[in-house]
Amino acid sequence: MIYQGKQKIWSDYQKDIPDDHWYYARSCIRQSFFPASEKYFLKICRDLLGKDICDNEHHTTCGGIAYHSDTIPQETAMTIVARQFALMTECGYDNLVVSCITSFGNYTETIETWREFPELEARIRENLWKACRREFKIPKYIAHASDLVYKFRNQIAENAQYRLVDKETGEPLKIVEHIGCHYSKMFPHKGVGGAEYPCVLSGMVESWGGQVIDYPERRHCCGFGFRQYLVKANRGYCVSNTHKKFESMEPYHPDAIITNCPGCPYFLDRWQYVIAEQTGKTYGQNGYGIPVFTYEELAGLVLGENPWDLGLQVHQVAVEPFLDKIGIEYKPSEKYLGLNKEDLLRPEMPQVLKCH
Amino acid sequence: MMEFGFRLSPSSTIDLDRADLSLYRKIERLEPDMKTCMACGSCSATCTAGQYSGMSMRKVILGLQRGTDVSGMLSCCMLCGKCTMVCPRGINTRHLILSICRTYEKK
Numbered sequence: 288m289i290y291q292g293k294q295k296i297w298s299d300y301q302k303d304i305p306d307d308h309w310y311y312a313r314s315c316i317r318q319s320f321f322p323a324s325e326k327y328f329l330k331i332c333r334d335l336l337g338k339d340i341c342d343n344e345h346h347t348t349c350g351g352i353a354y355h356s357d358t359i360p361q362e363t364a365m366t367i368v369a370r371q372f373a374l375m376t377e378c379g380y381d382n383l384v385v386s387c388i389t390s391f392g393n394y395t396e397t398i399e400t401w402r403e404f405p406e407l408e409a410r411i412r413e414n415l416w417k418a419c420r421r422e423f424k425i426p427k428y429i430a431h432a433s434d435l436v437y438k439f440r441n442q443i444a445e446n447a448q449y450r451l452v453d454k455e456t457g458e459p460l461k462i463v464e465h466i467g468c469h470y471s472k473m474f475p476h477k478g479v480g481g482a483e484y485p486c487v488l489s490g491m492v493e494s495w496g497g498q499v500i501d502y503p504e505r506r507h508c509c510g511f512g513f514r515q516y517l518v519k520a521n522r523g524y525c526v527s528n529t530h531k532k533f534e535s536m537e538p539y540h541p542d543a544i545i546t547n548c549p550g551c552p553y554f555l556d557r558w559q560y561v562i563a564e565q566t567g568k569t570y571g572q573n574g575y576g577i578p579v580f581t582y583e584e585l586a587g588l589v590l591g592e593n594p595w596d597l598g599l600q601v602h603q604v605a606v607e608p609f610l611d612k613i614g615i616e617y618k619p620s621e622k623y624l625g626l627n628k629e630d631l632l633r634p635e636m637p638q639v640l641k642c643h
Numbered sequence: 644m645m646e647f648g649f650r651l652s653p654s655s656t657i658d659l660d661r662a663d664l665s666l667y668r669k670i671e672r673l674e675p676d677m678k679t680c681m682a683c684g685s686c687s688a689t690c691t692a693g694q695y696s697g698m699s700m701r702k703v704i705l706g707l708q709r710g711t712d713v714s715g716m717l718s719c720c721m722l723c724g725k726c727t728m729v730c731p732r733g734i735n736t737r738h739l740i741l742s743i744c745r746t747y748e749k750k
Contacts, residue, residue: 504656522649531654564645638645 300481304430304438309340310380311432312371312394314387315348317549317581323598324583325386328432331586335446336439341378346371351389351469355513361400365407366414368397373421383426384435388548391431392469395477398425429477431470433547433582437479437487440494448591450496454614459498460542463577464488465532465555467548468508488545491582495589504535510558511550526565529558533570533577540572543609544579555579556603563640574641576604588615595621600631605642662710666746670707673742676734680704686726686736692719700726700736703743714747 309332313325332338350367353359371394375383385391401408415421436443451460466485471478480486489499510528515521532555546552559576563569571577579602580588587597588610594617599606610617623631636642671677686700687693696719706713717740726736 519648522647523652526649527652527654530651531656534654534656561647562651565647565651 302479304434305382305428307338309382309384310375311340311342312385314549320553321581324581327583327587346374349390349393351393365397365411369411369415373423376424381427383429386432388467388469392473394429395474433487437490440491444494447589449589449613452496453612461500462492462497463500463536463541463544465546465551500539502536502539504532507532509551509554511554526558545585547582552579552581560603560637560640575608578604578606578609657709664710667707674739679732685729689725689729691723692721
């Protein structure tokens with residue numbers, strides 16, 4: 288690998304991301320899978336970086352899951368997207384920052400389609416007006432939330448209380464970065480680094496002290512694939528893709544995985560339990576799995592946030608070995624206490640994958 | 644093992660570091676011409692048996708290079724020699740097939 292060469296290519300794919308005044312489009316599933324991630328993104332933007340970011344309670348799903356599962360036609364998905372744009376226009380914003388990778392792909396695909404077929408845009412405007420009497424302006428700029436964190440990664444690093452470094456050896460921790468397929472595989476020029484060398488997550492990891500692992504199946508899908516997962520008979524295909532990734536990354540002994548998609552961290556995390564039950568194999572050290580984090584969770588950890596306030600107790604794979612490696616302080620007794628100190632109850636522990 | 648209603652499928656990944664290439668090395672010594680194959684597929688396109696039996700000389704060479712068992716495919720060859728006539732690299736594929744069969748027999 289000629290590192291200099293890659294850095295040169297990356298510089299050709301940088302995005303000119305606006306500094307401030309963003310309208311935030313939340314994900315429909317992240318808040319239940321990784322409950323603190325979006326909240327923590329807003330906290331970083333508002334409190335740490337001092338940015339103006341609008342969080343609107345009226346917006347809905349973007350329709351991406353239904354669209355990619357072939358259960359709604361594209362026109363319906365576009366009308367839902369148009370309603371989100373209308374909400375943004377009503378709030379007086381021009382820059383859209385999207386929490387979900389599939390929503391990011393969906394919004395980008397919609398705008399690109401309208402650019403190619405203006406008559407379709409006119410029809411969607413008519414549909415939206417008939418449905419809810421709303422009008423919209425197309426956003427001037429669409430970014431994924433990880434683009435923003437990438438842009439301000441060095442500011443986060445300056446305020447970091449911990450670095451992604453092994454406290455015993457002083458060596459950088461080995462991190463696998465996994466980027467959602469809909470980030471830059473659909474429209475390469477819309478992602479930082481394009482489809483071949485997306486550096487949105489690797490940039491964060493390197494800024495925060497970690498070392499990125501380059502392994503053979505690095506750009507392989509996590510296995511979610513919407514329709515493959517939703518139809519139970521096809522789930523074997525889904526888990527097989529995840530298995531392929533883990534087999535490929537295993538020889539490099541990663542300490543953690545960082546992702547920027549709602550589905551990827553969920554499946555990379557939960558499938559480790561299924562793979563362990565089916566094959567008896569775990570991929571971490573001493574019977575543990577490899578912990579999987581969203582980029583907001585990892586940012587929260589380096590900024591010194593309490594791991595349990597970041598919702599790390601709802602992960603399938605135990606995060607404690609990773610926290611111990613960095614030296615992050617946490618109270619094991621508070622793992623299953625909610626924000627209001629209410630007992631969340633203990634989950635049933637798996638037989639093979641060590642989780643406590 | 645817990646039953647989830649779905650299972651892992653075998654991976655299609657080819658790991659050349661773990662593949663057993665001893666057969667390929669033996670045949671390579673017997674038939675050095677095989678190394679000049681560019682996998683154009685002319686042999687497979689003209690194969691009389693190919694359309695009905697799945698015999699494909701291109702797949703046979705590829706299988707050997709990947710360390711997989713190709714003896715089933717070879718048993719369908721009728722040794723008509725059309726593949727030898729069309730090979731743009733002039734590989735004596737008929738002879739190659741016989742050499743592979745002999746190596747399999749010795750094995």
